[in-house]
Amino acid sequence: MDSPAPTKRRRIQRSPSPTYKLDDEEDDYEPYVPVAQRRQMKLAKLSSLGASTDPARSSGPLKEQDEPEDQEQEEERRREKSRKERTLLMEAQEVHSKKAAEDAKKTEEQKEQEADKEILDAIRSRRKLASDMELAKGIQYTDSLKTSWRPPKYVRERTEEQHRKLRERYHILVEGEDVPPPIEHFRDMKIPESILQHLSSKRITNPTPIQLQGIPAAFSGRDLIGIAFTGSGKTLAFCLPLIMLALEEEVKLPFVRGEGPVGVVLCPSRELANQTYENVLTWTAALAQDGKSPRLNTVLCIGGISMNDQSHTLSKGLHIVVATPGRLIDMLEKKRFTFNNCKYLCMDEADRMIDLGFEDDVRNIMSFFKRQRQTLLFSATMPRKIQDFAQQSLIRPVLVNVGRAGAANLDVLQVVEYVKQEAKMVYLLECLQKTPPPVIIFSENKNEVDDIQEYLLLKGVEAVAIHGSKSQEERQYAIKSFKTGAKDVMVASGVASKGLDFNDIQHVIIFSMPKEIEDYVHQIGRTGRSGKTGIATTFVNMNTPEQTLLDLKYLLMEAGQKVPPFLGTIEDSRAVQGGELKGCPVCGGLGHGISNCPKLEETQRRQMASHRTTEDGGGY
Numbered sequence: 001m002d003s004p005a006p007t008k009r010r011r012i013q014r015s016p017s018p019t020y021k022l023d024d025e026e027d028d029y030e031p032y033v034p035v036a037q038r039r040q041m042k043l044a045k046l047s048s049l050g051a052s053t054d055p056a057r058s059s060g061p062l063k064e065q066d067e068p069e070d071q072e073q074e075e076e077r078r079r080e081k082s083r084k085e086r087t088l089l090m091e092a093q094e095v096h097s098k099k100a101a102e103d104a105k106k107t108e109e110q111k112e113q114e115a116d117k118e119i120l121d122a123i124r125s126r127r128k129l130a131s132d133m134e135l136a137k138g139i140q141y142t143d144s145l146k147t148s149w150r151p152p153k154y155v156r157e158r159t160e161e162q163h164r165k166l167r168e169r170y171h172i173l174v175e176g177e178d179v180p181p182p183i184e185h186f187r188d189m190k191i192p193e194s195i196l197q198h199l200s201s202k203r204i205t206n207p208t209p210i211q212l213q214g215i216p217a218a219f220s221g222r223d224l225i226g227i228a229f230t231g232s233g234k235t236l237a238f239c240l241p242l243i244m245l246a247l248e249e250e251v252k253l254p255f256v257r258g259e260g261p262v263g264v265v266l267c268p269s270r271e272l273a274n275q276t277y278e279n280v281l282t283w284t285a286a287l288a289q290d291g292k293s294p295r296l297n298t299v300l301c302i303g304g305i306s307m308n309d310q311s312h313t314l315s316k317g318l319h320i321v322v323a324t325p326g327r328l329i330d331m332l333e334k335k336r337f338t339f340n341n342c343k344y345l346c347m348d349e350a351d352r353m354i355d356l357g358f359e360d361d362v363r364n365i366m367s368f369f370k371r372q373r374q375t376l377l378f379s380a381t382m383p384r385k386i387q388d389f390a391q392q393s394l395i396r397p398v399l400v401n402v403g404r405a406g407a408a409n410l411d412v413l414q415v416v417e418y419v420k421q422e423a424k425m426v427y428l429l430e431c432l433q434k435t436p437p438p439v440i441i442f443s444e445n446k447n448e449v450d451d452i453q454e455y456l457l458l459k460g461v462e463a464v465a466i467h468g469s470k471s472q473e474e475r476q477y478a479i480k481s482f483k484t485g486a487k488d489v490m491v492a493s494g495v496a497s498k499g500l501d502f503n504d505i506q507h508v509i510i511f512s513m514p515k516e517i518e519d520y521v522h523q524i525g526r527t528g529r530s531g532k533t534g535i536a537t538t539f540v541n542m543n544t545p546e547q548t549l550l551d552l553k554y555l556l557m558e559a560g561q562k563v564p565p566f567l568g569t570i571e572d573s574r575a576v577q578g579g580e581l582k583g584c585p586v587c588g589g590l591g592h593g594i595s596n597c598p599k600l601e602e603t604q605r606r607q608m609a610s611h612r613t614t615e616d617g618g619g620y
């Protein structure tokens with residue numbers, strides 16, 4: 001009888017620590033070691049270190065060889081050494097028992113705070129967000145970029161107190177040195193008349209709070225972190241300064257083939273890049289309408305499209321690039337254009353850009369800059385961890401914050417409903433009756449997106465679908481037909497949630513609640529834009545993690561929305577202990593701390609720890 005083929009035996013080796021390692025696992029595997037255990041190890045190290053650094057111990061044997069001493073002296077030295085060792089050991093034990101006593105006194109909340117701080121410190125010590133070239137050469141700029149823009153005289157003459165009052169009126173919070181003044185009217189920002197006329201034809205007559213403070217700061221050349229609600233006009237706030245910069249450079253000395261760009265806007269998705277590109281095209285065309293201003297050239301660099309279509313623009317002087325990271329790096333590597341004279345880098349939905357997936361791409365892109373740049377980061381959600389990380393990488397940054405970072409837009413009526421999994425499809429049809437179209441339906445799962453679209457089509461609803469596995473043509477078709485009103489409903493995965501600005505969405509239906517509350521904030525933010533109101537209906541059920549429900553409950557409470565009874569009954573252990581509820585520094589969720597943040601999975605935590613620089617004494 002044939003014996004079964006020998007299988008490779010995996011032997012589990014028991015190590016003294018509670019972590020186990022498989023024989024054939026990679027050698028550089030570093031298990032996560034809990035805080036308490038790390039502390040023990042540090043103590044053990046401390047006592048052994050103390051003993052080995054004892055000069056008597058290290059010099060003893062050498063002396064013995066070189067110049068033998070008499071018995072008495074030797075005996076005395078041994079006694080001294082043992083005294084010292086005992087003292088060190090006792091000290092270590094004392095420290096240890098003191099620590100244990102302190103630990104015992106601590107509440108669960110304090111312990112959690114300490115653990116959170118350790119994780120946060122590890123995150124903070126990530127390499128700065130600068131290009132490797134700058135880091136390697138130790139290049140450190142200390143001054144913001146100089147621009148010729150100045151606020152009008154009457155604004156310059158206002159006191160700091162008057163600026164503060166104005167900010168207070170618009171609920172604008174600022175941080176940073178010497179923050180440029182807020183300006184209440186576009187005209188006073190010295191924006192060219194032709195652009196003003198175009199904006200006013202689109203009923204954009206007064207700046208929104210983020211524009212009112214963000215545009216003057218950006219016009220002044222300052223690095224900027226801009227945080228404001230979904231649909232509050234951030235795009236104009238970061239595109240106008242770039243258009244003005246490009247205009248100034250072009251007027252000084254016209255660009256010829258091979259020159260430029262002056263600035264780049266980076267977006268996390270092709271759809272968002274395309275939308276921003278179209279905005280820039282509209283605004284630069286409006287600028288040239290006066291017959292005096294030059295035409296500024298803009299290129300779109302995104303995957304899935306042929307760059308040959310843009311060779312016409314690339315063959316002229318280039319002013320502005322709007323891009324997604326991958327295609328931009330490709331173009332820079334192929335030297336289709338350079339960043340030799342690029343001075344402006346803006347990241348839209350910046351928290352996504354800096355977050356794990358894109359961080360290295362961003363660093364790579366930065367390495368193509370050959371001179372100092374102005375860096376701007378914008379988003380509706382910006383957890384503290386990203387703000388801290390970004391702040392230390394920018395130069396004299398100004399932080400402009402309208403409302404809490406990660407808070408929901410108050411113009412959205414949020415309705416959360418308990419719908420059993422099997423009842424969702426049928427209930428969806430009923431839900432669609434709440435408002436006239438256009439409606440967006442979000443699902444976290446691509447297959448579910450397709451299923452919903454199919455179901456709606458069967459029921460005679462004009463629906464298109466968009467998700468990451470669709471071809472670029474399919475994605476473009478879906479967006480175009482939905483934008484033009486040819487289709488009533490768009491079913492989308494997360495891809496369409498961030499930054500996309502569709503006209504007058506009446507209703508957002510969240511078919512499956514995303515795990516991360518930031519995603520929810522972006523999804524409901526497709527409605528209630530530009531001062532209009534909208535409804536968001538969210539389906540939850542027993543499949544929705546309790547953590548997510550808790551985040552949702554607090555978000556509703558913060559926005560003064562109705563909390564349904566099934567959410568009201570979910571208890572928060574931190575609230576029971578009377579602790580103060582702050583947004584999780586990693587994802588901004590109000591219902592949990594870092595240690596149980598859904599975004600910070602175990603693997604990521606390890607990854608963060610490995611990012612620790614040697615500057616702060618290495619990692620664990």
Ligand SMILES: Nc1ncnc2c1ncn2[C@@H]1O[C@H](COP(=O)(O)OP(=O)(O)OP(=O)(O)O)[C@@H](O)[C@H]1O
Nearest residue numbers: 204206207208230231232233234235380499501530
């Ligand atoms: N000052 C303004 N007054 C009225 N409408 C404005 C103003 N500025 C911009 N808008 C309009 O508001 C809408 C939303 O703007 P935008 O897409 O820039 O929002 P956003 O803050 O970037 O949102 P998101 O966070 O979802 O990306 C756009 O249709 C834009 O034309």
